[in-house]
Amino acid sequence: MSDTQNLTLVQAVRDGLHTELRADDDVVVMGQDVGKNGGVFRATEGLHEEFGGDRVVDTPLAESAIVGCAVGMAAMGMRPVPEIQFSGFMYPGYDQIVSHMARFRARSRGRFTLPMTLRAPYGGGIRAPEHHSESKEAFYAHEAGLKVVIPSTPYDTKGLLAASIRDPDPVIFLEPKLIYRAFREEVPEEPYTVPIGEATTRRAGDDVAVFTYGAMTRPTLEAAEALAEDGIECEVLDLRTISPLDREAIVDAFERTGRAAVVHEAPRTAGLAAEITAILQEEALLYQEAPIERITGFDVPYPLYALEDYYLPSATRIEEGIREAAEFEP
């Protein structure tokens, strides 16, 4: 049994970067304020001091060049880990992400692969200014050639980050900043990986399968406990990777329950819940006993924070949505 540290999720990000920087000279962390300042959320604290300015690089304020230069570095076999300070600021780098980061391997018929991991804090609930609370993961899940990883616990964060950095393909690594410091967990000091593309069961139950990820995992579990008091037992699956989806785990949970709800804070239309619903009707239609509930953000621009608690799925909204799925009678 190795030694562990009791870490928050953001400390696990930092620990994961630290571990990989130490293990592989080709790993370079780059972005705005990631160096001397240690990151606006402290995700890179102390790394500049330990590894120096060539490996933990404060860059100019330019998202497209941060991503685009990382593409060039990765094509040469380095493992850059660029950070975009908030996912709401990824759009100036979006062309680089979709036109090059996602396609470089395919375009070069496998000659070049891009072992790069683009990190960004995402999601709402922290009373932030405009453009600091978006959940646009579906953009990236839609883009062939990318993998999209979203952890929800400190342990998974360190392991998934290591797996992403070591992966030969480009990964978008979205960190749920609402729960950066929400709770602590024992995290091994030694390096380890959590596999990309595998969901995990956070709660076992036979009545309704509930699929979620990121910061929505905790209110979903809270809702599940409330429903248990009424005799409704939820199976809560934390997807952890939204591209590629763990279709097997999703279909398996649905086949055992026949009822499902999907929870995400991103807007509903063309979101992950739509994709999961489509997978279930393709692969398990005859198991279906009720309409699949989508408990999501609304199809509106993310509000300023006086209204964000109405926008974000709360434990109560999640509970009521799951109850619909559980109690539906044909």
Add this chain to the structure above:
Amino acid sequence: MNVFDRAYDDPVRVLDEDGTVVGDVPDLDEDALVGIYRDMRLARHFDGRAVSLQRQGRMGTYPPLSGQEGAQIGSATALAEDDWIVPSYREHGAAFVHGLPPEKTLLYWMGHGDGARAPDDVNVFPIAVPIASHVPHAVGGAWASKLRGEDDVFVCYFGDGATSEGDFHEACNFAGVFDTPTLLFCNNNQWAISVPRERQTRSATLAGKAEAYGFDGVQVDGMDPLAVYAVTAAALEKARNPPESRLRPTLIEAVQYRFGAHTTADDPTVYRDDDEVERWRRKDPIPRLERYLRAEGILDDDRVDAIEAEVETRVADAIEAAESAPRPEPRALFEHAYAELPTELEAQHAELTALREERGDAAFLGE
């Protein structure tokens, strides 16, 4: 005088339009000089054949390079084998000099993905279509080279229109800040499809934009291959061994003209007049170098004829190779999206395969 200390609007020149020496001839042996001539002839002949192939329906849309051989061949000739070319989509001539087999370029424009994959020992990036979006890659690659203590310089080609893009600015800015061994080579061919150079920027020169990034910018007569060679060689040397007072990157503005259309889908007579084209044709890099080499006794009719025959054979062989390449197997759609084929893509491939087996390729290809 250092080549980078001249005014931005004072282009480096070696030969005038008649092939008369007006500057310092670079120290190249006869083989190298003839090589530049031969490679320009190759690019020009390739270009003519490629346009014909498109007209005959044997190839898709193609971006011609005629008029731009001096800039492409002159610069690429100065590269070391380990240096990298990061092209846009018009630099076939430069890529050939650096070792890309011409059939690759034909295959690419015939719609075959394999055309974008240079052989492993040829340091040429895949073609990048979105304007200026590849300039950050060249800076990133050069940055990796520097971090690893390697000697490779990254040469990025782009056009005058690209200098209006945000990616050009961001990439130049990073090149300066991180002092990367990058050569930013602007093929200013006067026209971004129909938009003239003057409409791109009020800046008097494009070379002068380097000032804002803290590194050298220099203008060169881009239709004078020896001048382009000289300025590129100096920029490469500076990228590898910068003197204390200078940064490694250089922005080269090679002033030139595209004789033909933007692509075979474009009709330039709509936006520019014949007189202008004729004025620039008098600067054609090929007869200009030929006159100089003949005057020096390096070329004569026999040698020119031999080069012509060699070039024609090489292009004919490339066309034959490209046209005889079979249609790629549909599996190629899937196999390079990820390092390992994900289960879902395996399933999508199986779906396609099953329908092909059941209904035949006619169901897809309408044959």
